[in-house]
Amino acid sequence: MDAFSTNLILAGLPAVEREQIIGACELREVHLGEVIDEMEQPIRFLHFPVDAAISVTDMRDEQHIVEVSVTGKEGCTGASVVQGSDRSPCMAMIQIGGRAVRLQTAVVMDGLPLLPYLHAALKRYNLLLMHHAVVSVGCSQFHSTPQRLARWLKAHWHRTGLATFPFTTEFLAAQAGVPRAAAAEALEDFQDRGLVHKTYNTITITDHGGLARAACACLAQAMKATDDYVRALNALARHHAKT
Structure with a gap:
């Protein structure tokens, strides 16, 4: 097998x-x-x-x-x-x-x-x-929503090897334990900075280094x-x- x-x-x-x-x-x-x-x-x-x-x-x-x-x-x-x-x-x-x-x-x-x-x-x-x-x-207690989402995406890439995730903003927010509106705002900012590319039901990491820098120390x-x-x-x- x-x-x-x-x-x-x-x-x-x-x-x-x-x-x-x-x-x-x-x-x-x-x-x-x-x-x-x-x-x-x-x-x-x-x-x-x-x-x-x-x-x-x-x-x-x-x-x-x-x-x-x-x-x-x-x-x-x-x-x-x-x-x-x-x-x-x-x-x-x-x-x-x-x-x-x-x-x-x-x-x-x-x-x-x-x-x-x-x-x-x-x-x-x-x-x-x-x-x-x-x-x-x-x-979840000490870091901002953008830091937590950046950590979450990079940590998942590190664990799975996948750079594209089949997630809506709502699904990602629920999984990461953050408000949907805050998650949407953070993802829009990440996209504007070229860190991710977002469609309705996918999120793709486009700048691994930049996303890592946006994350909190929990990522390391x-x-x-x-x-x-x-x-x-x-x-x-x-x-x-x-x-």
Whole structure:
């Protein structure tokens, strides 16, 4: 399955672990807005994005939704199962459609003693999600809407590799947890400065350096956390390849 070489967690699987789970894996198309995990509901599958992006979201009601983090090809949803909880702490919703490898949670948990790399990788990914959640909370309290949107767009590019996002202003505002009017004003300013190109339902980064300069210091923190995670994941893969 070529998707195993694209998702960073799956790419690091030792041959013996890959053979153990591959029969339970399914490569499937996922679509914008599809909810794959509900808050406080059992996690039936882990989803490893290939070229999709999955929003990990706190949803109190339809009027109060805010993104905690986003999962791209660096990770997976449902990783909290290895911490002892079989219920999702957040809602997971497809933010950018594409492909993801779906793996039954029961297969992972039943075989966990024989999956030492996957177990360690999922725990390390949980640490990254916690780090991003902390950054997101601090950013929402202390920084302006333009700074937060610039950080959000650049951080998503860093995590997913995508420069064009299929988002309306309303959708982006909801995901970033900012008022729609403030988001629209900030995006218009970004477009006037040549940082992004916006249509009704797409936002494209056109000046990566300029957008990074418009962001708050949280961007550098989030990117460093992701880079540290990737290095740790590579080290885990090398270690378990030898055992």
